[in-house]
Amino acid sequence: MQGMSPARVSAGLDRHLEGAHARAVAGIRVGIIGFGAIGRTNAEAIAAVGGRVVAVAGRAAAPTEGSFAYHADHRELIARDDVDLVAICTPSGLHARQALDAIAAGKHVVVEKPLALDLGDGERVIQAARERGVLLSVISQRRFEPGHRYLQERIASGDLGRAILGEAIVRWWREESYYLSADWRGTTAMDGGALLNQAIHVIDLLRWLLGSVDEVSCATATLAHEIESEDTAVAAIRFASGALGSVVATTAARPGVPAQVVLSFERGSVEFIGAAVARWDLPVPPPPPAAAIAGGGESDPRAIGALGHIAQWRDITDALAGGRRPFVAGEDALATLALILAAHESARTRRAVRPRY
Numbered sequence: 001m002q003g004m005s006p007a008r009v010s011a012g013l014d015r016h017l018e019g020a021h022a023r024a025v026a027g028i029r030v031g032i033i034g035f036g037a038i039g040r041t042n043a044e045a046i047a048a049v050g051g052r053v054v055a056v057a058g059r060a061a062a063p064t065e066g067s068f069a070y071h072a073d074h075r076e077l078i079a080r081d082d083v084d085l086v087a088i089c090t091p092s093g094l095h096a097r098q099a100l101d102a103i104a105a106g107k108h109v110v111v112e113k114p115l116a117l118d119l120g121d122g123e124r125v126i127q128a129a130r131e132r133g134v135l136l137s138v139i140s141q142r143r144f145e146p147g148h149r150y151l152q153e154r155i156a157s158g159d160l161g162r163a164i165l166g167e168a169i170v171r172w173w174r175e176e177s178y179y180l181s182a183d184w185r186g187t188t189a190m191d192g193g194a195l196l197n198q199a200i201h202v203i204d205l206l207r208w209l210l211g212s213v214d215e216v217s218c219a220t221a222t223l224a225h226e227i228e229s230e231d232t233a234v235a236a237i238r239f240a241s242g243a244l245g246s247v248v249a250t251t252a253a254r255p256g257v258p259a260q261v262v263l264s265f266e267r268g269s270v271e272f273i274g275a276a277v278a279r280w281d282l283p284v285p286p287p288p289p290a291a292a293i294a295g296g297g298e299s300d301p302r303a304i305g306a307l308g309h310i311a312q313w314r315d316i317t318d319a320l321a322g323g324r325r326p327f328v329a330g331e332d333a334l335a336t337l338a339l340i341l342a343a344h345e346s347a348r349t350r351r352a353v354r355p356r357y
Helices: 006-024 037-048 074-078 092-104 119-132 146-157 176-180 200-210 307-322 330-349
Strands: 029-033 052-057 069-071 085-088 108-111 136-138 163-171 213-221 232-239 244-250 260-265 268-273 276-281
Touching: 029 037, 029 074, 037 052, 037 085, 037 307, 052 074, 069 074, 074 092, 085 092, 092 108, 092 119, 108 119, 108 307, 119 136, 119 330, 136 307, 136 330, 146 200, 146 268, 163 200, 163 232, 200 244, 200 260, 200 330, 213 330, 232 330
Parallel strands: 029 052, 029 085, 052 069, 085 108, 108 136, 163 244
Antiparallel strands: 163 260, 213 232, 232 244, 260 268, 268 276
């Protein structure tokens, strides 16, 4: 798309997604496993693209809630003949096992981030989906925000020159009551910590925009909460391209501010605060202002908006209709997971670690 204006690029992508969405939504029937805040966000997005939630499973949904069927056991939902696709919105430590259950039943699967908490588990999910011939996508909604989408196109075109530096900063706040609200929050086995739970989206953006990673060095700590996993982390990244990067992540920064991503190239720099362009010092026109900006959840996870989810669910329904790979497939999520797990290993061993992907 080199030479096209940002407005034309954005409008073309939007028209493509809307047309694909209109073709794809007919008949898509979804079952959601886990119906807490993020399950409801996905339900909102599914409805927005014309899909239909026919059943939910999990402790957070009441049997009389909504127009869907309710199951206490996720295996009952997976066994339903009227469920084509299963969306997994449970605690992170359950994702891989539940995805494997759904794939074994021949269901398409969409998993909230992360794909798994163990690399081997993530690999097994991807392999099972390949063998069964079903769609597998992982929610990475920030890749669908218009500014990030446009920037990725400009990077790929070569307009910006060599990447120099990528910085991702997540200075969020979570009250102790957030971790006490469910027994899995803040645990290593089910939550994964600030990197895997809160910072994963900006880490995913860095890797998507700047490419594969040669090594990462990381330090973690638990400084403000009575939890098992880290609430604060700092990581230094060396990308395969030679660019350097850094991640600063915490859920212990009162009062919580939107996540920040700053990228520097040979020909200029750009800064995002949340999904909004805060600074655009690049030799190409900036993207048009977004019509709406989703909430980022910097101080309240319930404030995370559904706009990015809606865009990703449009792509998922299009992929199903067209028999193609979704824009974010399991392999994409596995690479981001590998980077974060390498950061955790670095923090444990106090040495630089090369991610497996």
